[in-house]
Amino acid sequence: MAKRLKGVILAGGTGSRLYPLTKVTNKHLLPVYDKPMIYYPLETLKKMGCKDIMIVSGREHCGDILNLLGSGREMGLKLSYEIQDEAGGIAHALGLTERFVGSSNVAVCLGDNIFDDEITTNDLEDFSGGSRIFLKEVHDPQRFGVAEVRNVDKCSVISIEEKPNKPKSNLCVTGLYIYDSNVFNYIKSLTPSDRGELEITDVNNFYVRDGLMSCHFLESWWSDAGTFESLLKASSLVANKKLCICEDSKTVSEPRLAASASGEFGGTTQHSEK
Numbered sequence: 522m523a524k525r526l527k528g529v530i531l532a533g534g535t536g537s538r539l540y541p542l543t544k545v546t547n548k549h550l551l552p553v554y555d556k557p558m559i560y561y562p563l564e565t566l567k568k569m570g571c572k573d574i575m576i577v578s579g580r581e582h583c584g585d586i587l588n589l590l591g592s593g594r595e596m597g598l599k600l601s602y603e604i605q606d607e608a609g610g611i612a613h614a615l616g617l618t619e620r621f622v623g624s625s626n627v628a629v630c631l632g633d634n635i636f637d638d639e640i641t642t643n644d645l646e647d648f649s650g651g652s653r654i655f656l657k658e659v660h661d662p663q664r665f666g667v668a669e670v671r672n673v674d675k676c677s678v679i680s681i682e683e684k685p686n687k688p689k690s691n692l693c694v695t696g697l698y699i700y701d702s703n704v705f706n707y708i709k710s711l712t713p714s715d716r717g718e719l720e721i722t723d724v725n726n727f728y729v730r731d732g733l734m735s736c737h738f739l740e741s742w743w744s745d746a747g748t749f750e751s752l753l754k755a756s757s758l759v760a761n762k763k764l765c766i767c768e769d770s771k772t773v774s775e776p777r778l779a780a781s782a783s784g785e786f787g788g789t790t791q792h793s794e795k
Contacts, residue, residue: 526645526699527625528571530562531614532586532632533579533605538748547582549632550589553746554759557589562630565697567598569628570642575601575621576632577614610718616708624702626650631696635755637741637762644737645699651733653699654678654725656692657743666694666722668736676736678729683722692736694725695743 536543542551549559559576566574574593578586583604593600603617615629626648640655656668662685669680669689681694698721707727711719728734746755 524701525573525625526570527622527627528566528569528574529615529618529622529627529629530559530566530574530576530632531611531629532559532576533614534608535579535581536747539752545582546585547578548747549578550582550585551746551752552756553635553752554756554763558635558746559586559590559632561635562632563590563593563596563598565630565636565640566628567596568639568641569645571628572597573599573601575603575618577603577605577617579605579608608718610714611721612708612711612719612724615721615724616705616719619705622702622705626699626701627704629698629700631745633745633747634696634743635746635759636695636697636739636743637758638739638743640697640737648699648735650701651731651735652701652704652725652728653735653737654681655695655697655737655739657695657739658691659693660691662688662691662693666725668692668694670736676738678734678736681722681725681729681734683720694722695739696745698725700724700728 532547532549534548536548539548539551542548550557552558553561563574576586576590583602587602590596590600601621603621605614605617611631618627654668656670659665664684666681666683667685667688667690668678670692671677671679680689682689704724707724708719710727711723714720714723725734742758744751744755746752
């Protein structure tokens with residue numbers, strides 16, 4: 522990757538699915554095991570080589586995020602902040618970062634997404650422009666944005682559908698994306714969806730249309746933590762990893778039981794710990 526990679530974390534939204542916890546703070550500050558939720562996307566972007574990161578949040582409780590993270594110096598990061606005054610969708614929130622990103626490439630992570638895969642700069646060396654999405658096989662793809670891939674080896678994406686009734690694959694589009702700076706031109710050309718928002722799936726499909734979309738397949742677990750159930754499972758799986766609890770162990774802790782009650786995590790297949 523020749524160009525510098527900046528990072529953006531989208532930490533807006535009302536957090537209504539986690540009410541009343543979100544009545545007093547931003548959902549991205551709720552604990553996932555032993556750390557605030559927003560620490561996980563920060564770590565994901567840092568491993569990808571992003572040292573300069575902008576966090577976009579809503580007006581309510583934005584001061585809580587600033588009080589927690591400050592300048593980012595303690596984490597070896599340089600943090601900036603932007604306010605999304607009203608709900609306008611993921612693509613709208615990303616559009617607010619245009620001046621910050623400038624001519625750089627940008628890695629975008631949804632603030633409630635947690636990835637077990639360690640995606641490093643080595644995984645991004647072949648990115649020279651366009652867009653890249655990160656895909657995970659799921660058993661219920663109709664709940665997610667779904668990608669159709671023509672050539673798995675080359676990761677050539679030919680279509681993306683949002684929550685299709687008849688999915689063309691079981692490849693879920695997770696909340697991690699890489700874009701070149703042309704993403705802002707695509708965002709400016711969008712019209713609001715039926716729910717009145719600028720949709721990131723529409724942005725991605727512009728890249729697909731122009732033959733500029735590639736993908737990366739995730740091997741381990743991934744989930745958002747935006748509901749009580751997924752927040753509990755996220756905490757449990759993070760705890761399991763840190764406590765080195767094996768999948769086939771006969772002695773399990775309470776977090777292990779909570780995570781495996783359904784055998785799944787955020788709609789994805791749960792993998793054995795390595």
